[in-house]
Amino acid sequence: MLELFLDKYNYWIVIVLMLFGLYIVISRGNLVKKLVGLNVFQTSVFLFYISLAKAEGGTAPILTGKTELFSNPLPHVLILTAIVVGIATTALGLALVVRIQETYNTIEEDELEDLNVAVMKGEQDRIPGAEGEAR
Amino acid sequence: MGSGLVNVAVDISLMTLLAVTAIGIIRSRHLFATAMLSGIYSLISAALFVTLDAVDVAFTEAAVGAGISTVLMLGAMTLTRRSEKHAVKLHIGPILVCLAVGAALIYGTVEMPPFGSTEAAGFKHIVPEYIAGSRDDIQVPNIVTSILASYRGFDTLGETAVIFTAGIGVWFLIGRRRREDEEDEKKTETPGDRA
Amino acid sequence: MRHHLILRVVSKLLIPFILLYALYVQFHGDYGPGGGFQAGVIFGAAFVLYALIYGVETAQKAFPASWLAILVPLGLLIFGGTGVASLLLGGTYLDYDVLAATPTGGQHLGIIVVEFGVGVTVTGVIIAIFFAYAGRTDDIQDDDW
Incomplete structure (x- = not known):
């Protein structure tokens, strides 16, 4: 049992961290909070990849002429670029949230849903942005 | 073997800190606190990347996650709201979904190569x-x-x-x-x- | 944050070193940890720090927003152009072997140029994103928190 734990503990904790992120994304209605949850989820996936790359007794993948056992550099490359792409896409998501706030004056999912229902029913006067669009 | 146990201890304590930070993010209603906690989360995971020998990744995560992304979150927050509208409470549906996903993922790890093994396919290909x-x-x-x-x-x-x-x-x-x-x-x- | 004397003095002292460190990370990426992605983020972070402390308008005097329209595509063009150059010299796309007299020299040259392109684009995008957010709001006042 202890052996199984020592073999797999890293993956298991990372999975728990992923679930925290997933929970935030599903359960919270605030769009900024959802993006924070997505970030937590994303960072945990990065940890999972890097855990896979770890070599017991190895060193960082930089050639010094001494050791011959390195951690797997390929996941490092993938995650390195993924981090920077992640921040760029997060910025894009936050920009969309800012536009939603400016147009509808709310970033809560349920209120946006109410507005959507209002649009479906044709209650134009309930929509804050509609007045500006009509002008 | 001694250093191996130290590594395990360092790993587990850093990951515990990560878990505590994540719970803090879940429980907090103030977006300012959330943004700061997510910066802390990134910084701790950068430390964890160093212990896992991924120095380049740690470097990027520290600069991006703890620096730029916190600034962006705060910028977005000043343009929107400071706190969530609804109180934080536990939702049963999402918890069940998370438990199901977690069970599937843990089932998937059973057949995976042990942590730190150099016999894994990724090292051979x-x-x-x-x-x-x-x-x-x-x-x-x-x-x-x-x-x-x-x-x-x-x-x-x-x-x-x-x-x-x-x-x-x-x-x-x-x-x-x-x-x-x-x-x-x-x-x-x-x-x-x-x- | 105009009246935080300590922040102003410390950041003024730090920013040149941050910029220099970014250049070190950029061009020492072959030998130690680092490379275009990290260097771009650090270089951009220096300007973000400057803009946070001294205000966005002062920062835009140091780094006009119109430069971004050149910098952001330029990096990608440097990267893609390296590939075209290796095509023209008789190799395949992004095959750096043909760029210099020896394959090893060509690889070194190609990696430096490509990483530089990545660094330029990442710097530009980080600064552009920050200016986009900061330009929407007035300067953050202390009592906003």
């Missing part, structure tokens, strides 16, 4: 070639750099294009000033022009 090539053909000591720029150049070109596209997207979405602001300015300008 093409990586030895990259390491030897980096030493003999390219002669760049940092293997990550040689894979990033040379062996996987197409990947990196694509990633750069994604960053470029995201930057352009943000600029088009919120880079220019609000329409009402510009209209206000026009209104104030017009009488002045006539005079």
Whole structure:
């Protein structure tokens, strides 16, 4: 049992961290909070990849002429670029949230849903942005 | 074996800190606290990347996650709201979904190679070639750099294009000033022009 | 944050070193940890720090927003152009072997140029994103928190 734990503990904790992120994304209605949850989820996936790359007794993948056992550099490359792409896409998501706030004056999912229902029913006067669009 | 146990202890304590930070993010209703906690989360995971021998990744995570992304979150927060509208309470549905996903993922780890094993498929396939090539053909000591720029150049070109596209997207979405602001300015300008 | 004397003095002292460190990370990426992605983020972070402390308008005097329209595509063009150059010299796309007299020299040259392109684009995008957010709001006042 202890052996199984020592073999797999890293993956298991990372999975728990992923679930925290997933929970935030599903359960919270605030769009900024959802993006924070997505970030937590994303960072945990990065940890999972890097855990896979770890070599017991190895060193960082930089050639010094001494050791011959390195951690797997390929996941490092993938995650390195993924981090920077992640921040760029997060910025894009936050920009969309800012536009939603400016147009509808709310970033809560349920209120946006109410507005959507209002649009479906044709209650134009309930929509804050509609007045500006009509002008 | 002694150092192995120390490694396990350091790993587990850092991951516990990560879990505590994540719970803090879940429980907090104030977006300012959330943004700060997510910066802390990134910084701790950067420390964890160092213990897992991924120095390049740790470097990037520390600069991006703890630096830039916190600034962006705060910027977005000043443009929207400071706190969530609804109180934080536990939702049964999402918890069940998370438990189901977690059970499936943990079931998936059973067949995985043990943590730290060099017998894993990832170490056998093409990586030895990259390491030897980096030493003999390219002669760049940092293997990550040689894979990033040379062996996987197409990947990196694509990633750069994604960053470029995201930057352009943000600029088009919120880079220019609000329409009402510009209209206000026009209104104030017009009488002045006539005079 | 105009009246935080300590922040102003410390950041003024730090910013040149941050910029220099970014250049070190950029061009030492072959030998140690680092490369275009990290260097771009650090270089951009220096300007973000400057803009946070001294205000966005002062920062835009140091780094006009119109430069971004050149910098952001330029990096990608440097990257793509390296590939075209290697095509024209008789290799395949992004095959750096043909760029210099020896394959090893060509690889070194190609990696440096490509990483530089990545660094330029990432710097530009980080600064552009920050200016986009900061340009929407007035400077953050202390009592806003």
